[in-house]
C-alpha cells in the first residue's frame with residue numbers, strides 16, 4: 001500500500017540535506033554530479049540540477065547552464081562532459097587527453113567529449129525561468145536575459161540532433177554510444193552492443209578509474225568498458241563526423257527516451273520562444289513530427305512499451321527497459337499508448353509503489369537477468385522517475401503521480417541522496433551525495 005505523504009519534519013530535513021548536497025557539489029563555476037566519481041560537468045545532469053537550483057540558488061542554475069553551453073561545438077552539439085582544467089587527467093577516465101576533440105577558437109581550451117546526452121536543457125531552462133517570480137522582479141529580468149542567451153544555442157542543439165544525427169533517415173535521433181543515452185549499461189543496448197568488438201587488451205592500456213572509486217559489481221563490466229572505449233576510438237577516428245554513420249560506426253541506435261526528450265525540448269522551446277520574441281510554431285511542429293516518429297517506429301504493442309531500434313540491423317530491442325516508458329512525458333502521445341504504458345508501469349514488471357513501496361526500477365523486475373545492483377540494469381534512478389511522474393501529471397494520472405512522488409521522497413529521506421537505489425530494499429548505491437537526486441528532491445518538495 002502507498003505510504004503516507006512526507007511529514008513537515010521529514011520535508012524540512014530533506015530540503016536542508018538536499019540544499020547542502022548542491023552546495024557541496026559546486027566547483028569553480030559549475031556543478032559536478034558528485035565529488036569523487038564524476039569530477040567534471042555532465043550535460044544532462046546540469047539540466048536536472050538546474051531544476052533544483054532554481055529554488056535555492058537560481059544564479060548558479062544559470063551559471064551552470066552557461067558553462068555547459070560555453071563548450072557547445074560550432075555544429076551545435078553540446079558535449080556530454082565539459083572537462084574542468086583544474087582536475088587531473090587521472091581523476092576520470094576517459095579524460096580530455098583521450099577524447100582529443102578539435103580545438104575551436106571560441107571554446108575553452110580544456111575541451112570536452114565529442115558525444116552528446118539527452119537534451120533536457122530547454123525543459124530545465126523553462127523550469128528555472130518559471131520559478132524566477134519567487135525571487136523578485138530583478139530575478140525575473142535576469143531570467144529573461146538568460147533565456148535570450150540560451151535560446152539560439154538550444155535551437156542549434158536541436159538542429160544538430162534532428163539533422164546530422166538522423167542517421168536512420170526516419171525523423172529520429174540516433175545515439176552513437178551508450179553513454180549518450182545516459183543509461184549506460186541498460187539491457188536496451190545488449191543486442192546492438194553484442195556486435196561491437198570487445199578488445200579487453202584496451203583495459204591494460206587504459207585503466208578504468210570508476211572501479212577504483214566505486215564497487216566493481218555495481219558498475220558496467222570490463223567487457224562493456226572495452227566496447228565503450230572501442231566506440232569512442234571509432235567515432236574519434238572519423239573526426240566525430242556524423243556523415244554516413246550507420247555504414248562505418250559500430251553502434252547507431254534510436255532510443256525512445258532520448259527521442260522523447262528531444263520532442264519535449266521543442267515543446268519547452270515553443271514557450272521560451274514566446275518569451276524571447278521568436279516564433280514558437282516551428283518548435284511545436286518539430287515536436288509533433290518527432291513524437292509521430294517515436295510512435296510509428298519504436299512502439300512494440302505486445303509488450304506495451306517503446307523499444308530502442310538498432311539502425312544498422314533495423315531490429316527493435318527484445319528487452320523491456322524503463323526507456324520504453326519515458327515517452328509518457330510527451331503531451332502529444334496518443335491515448336492508447338498512454339493507457340498501455342500506465343498498465344505496464346503498474347504491472348509486476350515495473351511495480352508502481354503500490355506493489356513494491358518503491359519507485360520504478362530501470363529494468364523489468366521479472367527478467368531473468370534483472371540485476372539489483374548493476375547500475376542501469378535494475379536499480380532505481382530518481383531522474384527517470386521524475387520524468388515518469390511528469391508524464392503521469394500531464395496525462396491526468398494524479399493519484400499515481402502522487403504515489404510516485406511520495407515513494408521518491410521517502411526513499412531519499414530514508415537512504416540519502418544516493419546516485420541510485422536497490423530496487424527491493426531501497427539501499428543507496430553508487431555515490432552518496434549525488435546532485436540530481438538532491439536537486440529533484442527539492443522540486444518534489446516545492
Ligand code: 2M8
Nearest residue numbers: 033038042044045179181182183184
Ligand atoms: C553515468 O555515465 C558516465 C559516463 O557518461 C559514467 O559512468 O562515467 C550515467 O549514469 C549518466 O547518465 C550520468 O550523466 C553520468 C554522470 O552522473 O554518469
